[in-house]
Amino acid sequence: MRHRLAILLAGALLVAACGGGATPTPEPSPVVTPAPTDIFAQSPAPSEVASPAPDVSAAPTTPVDGTTYTVKAGDTMWAISQKLGITVKALKDANPTVDPAKMRIGSVLIIPPKP
Numbered sequence: 001m002r003h004r005l006a007i008l009l010a011g012a013l014l015v016a017a018c019g020g021g022a023t024p025t026p027e028p029s030p031v032v033t034p035a036p037t038d039i040f041a042q043s044p045a046p047s048e049v050a051s052p053a054p055d056v057s058a059a060p061t062t063p064v065d066g067t068t069y070t071v072k073a074g075d076t077m078w079a080i081s082q083k084l085g086i087t088v089k090a091l092k093d094a095n096p097t098v099d100p101a102k103m104r105i106g107s108v109l110i111i112p113p114k115p
Contacts, residue, residue, distance in 0.1 A: 067110070067111040067113075068108050068109060068110060068111060069084065069108070069109045069111050070106060070107070070108050070109075071103050071104065071105055071106060071107040071108075071109065072105060073105050075103065075105075076100070076103075077092065077100040077103070080109065084111055084114075085114055086111070086112060086114055086115075090112045091109065091112065093112070094109070094110045094111065094112040095109050095110055
């Protein structure tokens with residue numbers, strides 16, 4: 001019994017020497033929150049916005065004669081040009097934003113007039 005009491009007393013002394021039990025949690029330092037600011041600038045009215053000048057070097061976005069072609073599964077620019085009787089260069093020139101390697105089914109191509 002004395003032996004257990006000695007171990008208990010030694011443990012209590014050890015805890016007391018280490019600061020006694022649970023370590024108190026430090027209080028958080030007060031953080032100053034900045035006041036909200038107006039980070040959103042008001043957009044100008046549509047009449048005040050300058051419109052960019054049209055790029056005359058680019059091909060028209062709508063066909064002159066209204067002819068278009070909707071890409072189907074398996075279509076390539078070469079196959080479309082052969083089917084419609086135009087050159088691949090003319091088809092590419094009429095559709096400068098279309099990457100022939102990445103044409104998607106359902107894309108609408110402008111078909112230039114036949115020479």
